[in-house]
Amino acid sequence: MTKFDEVINRRNTKSVKWDLTEKLFKEKDVLPMWVADMDFATPQAVQDAISKRASHGIYGYTFTDESVHEAIQSWLARRHQWEIDSKWITFSPGVVPSLHTIIEAVTQPEDRILIQTPVYPPFFDVIKKHQRTIVENPLQYNNYRYEIDFDDFEQQLKNGIKAFILCNPHNPVGRVWTKDELQRMAELCLQNNTMIISDEIHADLIYQGHTHIPIASLGDQISEQTITCLAPSKTFNLAGLQASYIVTPSEHRKKQIDDQFTKQGMKMLNTFAITAMEAAYSDGEAWLDDLLTVLQSHKAYVKDMLETHTSIRVVEPEGTYLLWLDCRNLELSQEQLKHFMQQEAKVGLNDGASFGSLGTGFMRMNIACPRPLLEEGINRLIQATQK
Structure with missing residues (x-):
């Protein structure tokens, strides 16, 4: 067994x-x-790290040091061929809180936000609850497979879309978008000055014959236009520890996001989230x-x-x-x-x-x-x- x-x-x-x-x-x-x-x-490496930290007996305020940043950077480079700067990282208790914070930080009420349906239910909430406008780019379903309707995607962007929330891999339809698909979406977003907010929480859970490509890794211009949400929680079953992070190459947008977290009083991860994240990425x-x-x-x-x-x-x-x-x-x-x-x-x-x-x-x-x-x-x- x-x-x-x-x-x-x-x-x-x-x-x-x-x-x-x-x-x-x-x-x-x-x-x-x-x-x-x-x-x-x-x-087991995560369980051991948590047990060791728990046995210390003092669980005071805890910060994320360079070793945590390096664990994340090394993981993204090894698993996804994406080299990131540690200055781009913002920690968050979860991808859904991240999405709420990002929408508040970089968009305004009534702004039009694009999503590709059917899609993870909180995507609807993070738009509606902040008085932004949901715009749908319905995925095309043929022969038990989903594809992007690029004609509709382009038309929606031309009608004025402030931000596009991408789900890759897509929940619930399971698509891992190809490099060509990602490149095409990214270029259309660039042409129409649409921000890309990419939820890549399932990035590590990829089946044979497919490759996850972070959309922000497709070039400097695309990187500057993209905010990526990631976490070890789905990968290593850590959801209850509330450990995630945002990667924002744009200095201006990262400051907006950090300022919004500060307004909400969220400035740090909990002790065991930090311990688990580092152990998972280093030894999992x-x-x-x-x-x-x-x-x-x-x-x-x-x-x-x-x-x-x-x-x-x-x-x-x-x-x-x-x-x-x-x-x-x-x-x-x-x-x-x-x-x-x-x-x-x-x-x-x-x-x-x-x-x-x-x-x-x-x-x-x-x-x-x-x-x-x-x-x-x-x-x-x-x-x-x-x-």
């Missing part, structure tokens, strides 16, 4: 995924396969490579089982541990689909409609769990559909 096969009981740990299941899905025996954290223990690489092998196998298993035994189709991801399930052949309304998953299949999935109107008829599944749990969930789905 490998470290990824062990089923660890997460109940009674204040786990959002496990301890809120009954409240959210109105059923006690629903198997949670929704929120994007993993049911795998974080790398072999663990990640093993994880990707497991996820590759899980993805193939789910696709084969669902497409052999049900009419549900998997939009095969190129990155992330999230599967976008096309359930339209079940011929259910969205409310019926949610009821079917919760009450009959007894699996807790994300409602596709929460990702925008284009998510109607879809559900999102998290496959980052030990194989026994994954098989249990898939068998529940198959049995329910065959009934």
Whole structure:
């Protein structure tokens, strides 16, 4: 048995995924396969670093020193061939807080912000809650694959877009945008003076045959136009420690973002976030490579089982541990689909409609769990559909 096969009981740990299941899905025996954290223990090196720091017994104010910056810089250079200056880094408790702060810092009320739907639900919130205007560039769905509608993308930019929030790898559809796609989007943004805010939190979770390219790495002009949000949280299952960072090459925009964080009173990470981030980036690489092998196998298993035994189709991801399930052949309304998953299949999935109107008829599944749990969930789905 490998470290990824062990089923660890997460109940009674204040786990959002496990301890809120009954409240959210109105059923006690629903198997949670929704929120994007993993049911795998974080790398041993991270556990050891946290244990060592915890044993010290004093958890006073803690700063990020050069060794933390160097761990980040080395990671981005090794894994993504992106050389960054440590002066570009701003620390944040999470990518969603970062997006809220960036929108407040570099845009104005009523500014038009572009997103590519269906997309991660907080993208809608960070625009609406700050009285900015949502503009959608709907992704084109053909033959169980999503593409960018570049004609529409260009037209929207010409109509005046202050900022474009890019999701790469894309959550929930799993696309890892190619260099050509990224270059084309970036050049259009440059031509129309549109800022790029790039959420790359899933950057490390890439399947064989695909490569994550940070959009800011595509040249100096693009770099200056781009603000990138990153974190070790999805990669190493650290979400509860609240450790993330923003990379902003533009000196002017970085000052705007830093000033906005100061206004909010957010100036530092917590002690264990710093400890975990440095340990993960310094000593977690072999663990990640093993994880990707497991996820590759899980993805193939789910696709084969669902497409052999049900009419549900998997939009095969190129990155992330999230599967976008096309359930339209079940011929259910969205409310019926949610009821079917919760009450009959007894699996807790994300409602596709929460990702925008284009998510109607879809559900999102998290496959980052030990194989026994994954098989249990898939068998529940198959049995329910065959009934």
